[in-house]
Amino acid sequence: MNEIVFKNVCKNYGNVEVIKDLNLTIPSGQRLVLLGPSGCGKSTTLRMIAGLESITSGDLFMGGERVNDLEPGDRNVAMVFQNYALYPHMTVGKNICFGMQISKVPKEEREKRLKEALEILGLEPFRDRLPRELSGGQRQRVALARAIVKRSPYFLLDEPLSNLDAQLRTTARAELVKIHEVYQPTFVYVTHDQVEAMTIGHQIALMNENVIQQMDTPDVIYNRPVNTFVGKFIGSPSMNIVTAWLDGGRIYLGETSAPVPEPWLEKLEGRTEVKFGLRPEHVQLSEKEGDFPCQVIYVENHGSRKCISFQVGKESYYMMTEADFETHDQMWLHINWRRAHFFDAQTQRNVGYPQW
Amino acid sequence: MPKQIKREKGRPSPLASKVKAKLYIAAFLLPSLIIFGVFMVYPVLQNVELSFYSWNMVSPNKNFVGLKNYLNLLSDAEFLQALGNTGVYVLLLLLMIFVLPYGVAYILGQLIKKGTHFYRAVLFFPSLLSFVVAAVIFNWILNPLSGPLAELLSLVGIESPYWFRTPGLVIFALSFITAWRSFGYNLIVFLGAIVEVPQEMIEAARLEKASDWTIFWQIILPLTSPTALFVFIMTITFGLSYVFTPINILTQGGPTQASTNIIYLIYQYGFDYFQTGRAAATAIVTLVIFMVLVVIQKKLEKKVHYEN
Amino acid sequence: MKTKTKSKQWLWHLILLILVLLVAYPLLYMLCSSFKSLKEIYNAGLSLLPREFTTENYDKVFSSLPILRFLANSLIIALIVTVFKMATSLLASYALVFMNFKHRDAMFYFFTMTMYVPFTVLMIPNYLTINKLGLMSTLVGVALPQLADAMGIFRMRQAMRTIPKSLVEAARVDRVGHMTALVRIVIPMLRPAIIAQSMIFFINSWNEYFWPMLILRGDNTSYTLTLALQTFMNSESGSAWGTSMALATITTLVPLVLYLFTQRYIISTFMSSGIKE
Numbered sequence: 043m044n045e046i047v048f049k050n051v052c053k054n055y056g057n058v059e060v061i062k063d064l065n066l067t068i069p070s071g072q073r074l075v076l077l078g079p080s081g082c083g084k085s086t087t088l089r090m091i092a093g094l095e096s097i098t099s100g101d102l103f104m105g106g107e108r109v110n111d112l113e114p115g116d117r118n119v120a121m122v123f124q125n126y127a128l129y130p131h132m133t134v135g136k137n138i139c140f141g142m143q144i145s146k147v148p149k150e151e152r153e154k155r156l157k158e159a160l161e162i163l164g165l166e167p168f169r170d171r172l173p174r175e176l177s178g179g180q181r182q183r184v185a186l187a188r189a190i191v192k193r194s195p196y197f198l199l200d201e202p203l204s205n206l207d208a209q210l211r212t213t214a215r216a217e218l219v220k221i222h223e224v225y226q227p228t229f230v231y232v233t234h235d236q237v238e239a240m241t242i243g244h245q246i247a248l249m250n251e252n253v254i255q256q257m258d259t260p261d262v263i264y265n266r267p268v269n270t271f272v273g274k275f276i277g278s279p280s281m282n283i284v285t286a287w288l289d290g291g292r293i294y295l296g297e298t299s300a301p302v303p304e305p306w307l308e309k310l311e312g313r314t315e316v317k318f319g320l321r322p323e324h325v326q327l328s329e330k331e332g333d334f335p336c337q338v339i340y341v342e343n344h345g346s347r348k349c350i351s352f353q354v355g356k357e358s359y360y361m362m363t364e365a366d367f368e369t370h371d372q373m374w375l376h377i378n379w380r381r382a383h384f385f386d387a388q389t390q391r392n393v394g395y396p397q398w
Numbered sequence: 399m400p401k402q403i404k405r406e407k408g409r410p411s412p413l414a415s416k417v418k419a420k421l422y423i424a425a426f427l428l429p430s431l432i433i434f435g436v437f438m439v440y441p442v443l444q445n446v447e448l449s450f451y452s453w454n455m456v457s458p459n460k461n462f463v464g465l466k467n468y469l470n471l472l473s474d475a476e477f478l479q480a481l482g483n484t485g486v487y488v489l490l491l492l493l494m495i496f497v498l499p500y501g502v503a504y505i506l507g508q509l510i511k512k513g514t515h516f517y518r519a520v521l522f523f524p525s526l527l528s529f530v531v532a533a534v535i536f537n538w539i540l541n542p543l544s545g546p547l548a549e550l551l552s553l554v555g556i557e558s559p560y561w562f563r564t565p566g567l568v569i570f571a572l573s574f575i576t577a578w579r580s581f582g583y584n585l586i587v588f589l590g591a592i593v594e595v596p597q598e599m600i601e602a603a604r605l606e607k608a609s610d611w612t613i614f615w616q617i618i619l620p621l622t623s624p625t626a627l628f629v630f631i632m633t634i635t636f637g638l639s640y641v642f643t644p645i646n647i648l649t650q651g652g653p654t655q656a657s658t659n660i661i662y663l664i665y666q667y668g669f670d671y672f673q674t675g676r677a678a679a680t681a682i683v684t685l686v687i688f689m690v691l692v693v694i695q696k697k698l699e700k701k702v703h704y705e706n
Numbered sequence: 707m708k709t710k711t712k713s714k715q716w717l718w719h720l721i722l723l724i725l726v727l728l729v730a731y732p733l734l735y736m737l738c739s740s741f742k743s744l745k746e747i748y749n750a751g752l753s754l755l756p757r758e759f760t761t762e763n764y765d766k767v768f769s770s771l772p773i774l775r776f777l778a779n780s781l782i783i784a785l786i787v788t789v790f791k792m793a794t795s796l797l798a799s800y801a802l803v804f805m806n807f808k809h810r811d812a813m814f815y816f817f818t819m820t821m822y823v824p825f826t827v828l829m830i831p832n833y834l835t836i837n838k839l840g841l842m843s844t845l846v847g848v849a850l851p852q853l854a855d856a857m858g859i860f861r862m863r864q865a866m867r868t869i870p871k872s873l874v875e876a877a878r879v880d881r882v883g884h885m886t887a888l889v890r891i892v893i894p895m896l897r898p899a900i901i902a903q904s905m906i907f908f909i910n911s912w913n914e915y916f917w918p919m920l921i922l923r924g925d926n927t928s929y930t931l932t933l934a935l936q937t938f939m940n941s942e943s944g945s946a947w948g949t950s951m952a953l954a955t956i957t958t959l960v961p962l963v964l965y966l967f968t969q970r971y972i973i974s975t976f977m978s979s980g981i982k983e
Contacts, residue, residue, distance in 0.1 A: 111413065131894045441830075442828070442831075502721070505718045526965055642826070674830055
């Protein structure tokens with residue numbers, strides 16, 4: 043009903059390509075997170091939906107209608123900006139009502155929606171304050187309230203939490219999800235923060251270099267990254283990815299080698315050089331003899347867990363663990379093959395996973 | 399239960415939306431474009447046209463003379479003198495309203511500890527006066543018979559010269575009047591740039607025992623050079639126009655063209671001698687010189703910018 | 707080091723005080739002379755204050771010239787110029803900052819370049835245009851050529867660039883039209899800059915000499931104050947000493963009063979008027 047569809051959309055600034063052949067369907071009422079490093083084109087994608095950026099070629103449909111040439115005001119979208127874009131000379135109440143006033147929403151209705159929004163977001167005491175008299179978190183909620191009262195079927199958020207401190211961000215994330223559940227608009231959320239993406243999105247579209255690398259649920263993105271970029275971008279610290287060689291049913295990391303279990307051997311048939319990936323949280327080290335001998339280089343204390351840096355041959359790896367280690371411990375790396383990832387050495391694409 | 403969101407009704411068609419957007423851009427720009435078209439672009443173009451004709455502004459006959467107006471300028475004693483005078487004006491104006499306010503702005507912005515607001519308020523004020531007022535005041539102050547300056551000079555036994563009737567002195571007097579009126583404006587623009595220089599840089603230099611002089615040359619000057627460049631060009635282009643009013647009121651270019659400059663000469667050719675073609679040719683030459691200066695400024699500006 | 711800079715303070719203040727004297731003396735001279743009799747002016751030497759305070763110069767100015775008429779003319783022209791220049795500058799700079807269109811930067815470049823075109827270059831064609839429009843010797847005829855001044859576009863654009871673009875974008879997404887965004891969001895946010903710039907437009911037009919001289923010289927009832935001042939001084943030569951000082955004082959009154967009220971605004975506007983792109 044209110045789905046958003048990109049068909050072969052390109053966007054250029056002069057000779058610079060910002061979006062390359064984008065095909066993307068955002069189902070009605072879903073939460074989609076556009077995730078990626080800065081400059082990947084995620085904000086541009088959002089702004090094209092809002093009508094704030096023109097589309098160079100291709101088609102954009104909203105609710106089944108082609109909207110390429112529709113002015114922002116005619117698209118009926120609600121948008122929350124990174125800097126909140128509150129009007130500094132208007133009180134909280136006026137900020138929230140300004141758009142409704144322009145759209146000629148009747149006064150009683152305006153009042154009703156304002157009250158509801160203030161209540162949901164706990165802003166009642168601040169109705170007559172000016173933005174400069176509010177804290178960062180309060181401003182962010184005013185921006186959200188301003189979007190809510192539109193009752194728009196499309197909700198666009200451009201890094202709305204990036205100016206908040208870490209604690210506020212956690213509560214604000216939950217609040218955003220709650221608000222979406224109440225009104226269920228089609229929800230497009232831009233961020234560079236993978237935690238926000240994982241916690242908020244029904245689906246994540248991970249972008250890099252002007253292209254969507256992978257679009258799927260947070261679970262699939264985490265467990266089945268389509269290429270090394272996705273594998274490294276999701277997860278913290280990021281996935282250990284090293285070059286490995288296969289020979290005679292064994293995998294070589296540098297000088298040393300270990301046997302590869304049968305299901306993987308089938309999957310990796312015919313390959314000699316591969317990229318081998320293992321998430322730090324899935325690494326197992328012990329003193330008991332295992333697959334690869336290794337040496338602990340240093341231990342970083344994160345409080346609840348420790349980040350262990352170790353070497354197999356000359357390559358460095360990370361492990362997250364609750365256990366204690368000491369530097370220079372001679373240890374063995376045990377590979378949990380069900381948590382291992384292999385990527386093509388040239389294309390960097392995931393080679394797939396075996397049936398266990 | 400999720401609340402129902404109604405689909406917006408009466409959405410305008412994409413075409414209407416697009417056309418509306420373009421119309422808005424046009425509507426916002428047109429008032430300015432019309433005014434600048436009629437009173438800025440068209441006059442410049444008409445000047446180009448007129449510069450190829452011999453005409454007296456009223457006669458119905460215009461004679462096409464090709465480049466003759468331009469070629470005549472090369473051998474025109476008045477034009478050459480005006481060009482020379484212009485050089486003298488530029489030098490004097492640069493000294494009085496470029497170099498001097500630069501230094502004074504440094505004193506005002508970085509060296510003194512008290513009184514900045516008072517000084518800048520007073521020193522700026524003449525910039526809000528009409529050049530006519532400035533010319534009238536100095537007409538009397540510089541009066542050689544009983545003006546205050548003449549009285550002051552007589553105290554030290556010097557007889558006041560006839561400022562406005564002595565070639566050589568007249569340009570100095572007119573430049574001074576113009577500088578008196580415009581000094582404050584340039585001062586404030588310089589001050590704006592100088593107070594923006596990060597204080598830590600100056601403090602770091604002070605710790606190195608750098609003198610005020612060194613700080614000016616090594617820190618202030620490089621960091622304010624874009625503004626300096628802007629004021630430099632402004633002093634030349636605007637300054638020469640500013641002198642127009644004092645010239646016209648006090649000397650009309652005299653004595654014997656000793657105080658005219660290329661801007662004033664255009665007016666003389668046009669409205670004193672009614673040689674429209676020659677005036678137009680002089681105008682185009684002047685315009686070309688100015689535009690070259692401005693383009694050089696824009697090019698240099700990119701080079702002297704240190705900010706990111 | 708500290709003591710060395712401190713010891714030089716007196717030198718800096720001395721330099722500045724000399725400049726203050728250079729600025730203030732001519733102004734005080736104008737004011738004081740306007741209250742002196744002609745005879746006293748001739749024999750005053752260097753003394754400033756009038757020995758015999760007299761308003762005869764003002765009486766003479768008011769009786770021999772339709773000063774109120776001239777004042778009204780100056781006022782009307784300055785108001786027309788200020789209102790129209792501010793309106794067109796706001797519209798154009800809004801478009802240059804918040805709208806996207808082809809050749810936007812080139813258009814801005816064009817506007818800035820026009821600031822350096824000297825007025826005598828425009829003189830003959832504009833004279834002919836005003837003549838053709840039948841506006842010779844009219845106040846509108848004086849105002850029109852003054853409107854082609856890109857300073858307002860330059861300054862207002864600079865001011866608007868301090869407003870985050872997302873503010874206008876948020877409004878656009880909420881169906882706010884460009885005109886409403888300009889009037890309800892941009893203008894309220896720029897009120898100090900707009901007031902200061904309007905003052906400057908007003909004062910500049912009030913002080914304008916060239917266009918009134920060119921367009922109004924045929925008809926001395928439509929003179930502005932500055933034009934009257936010039937013709938008065940030139941026609942009465944030596945005997946007009948005191949009276950022209952009185953007229954000059956009257957002409958200066960309006961900028962002075964405006965300056966006293968908006969001094970901070972005006973100075974801070976100029977201080978930021980360098981060349982930040």
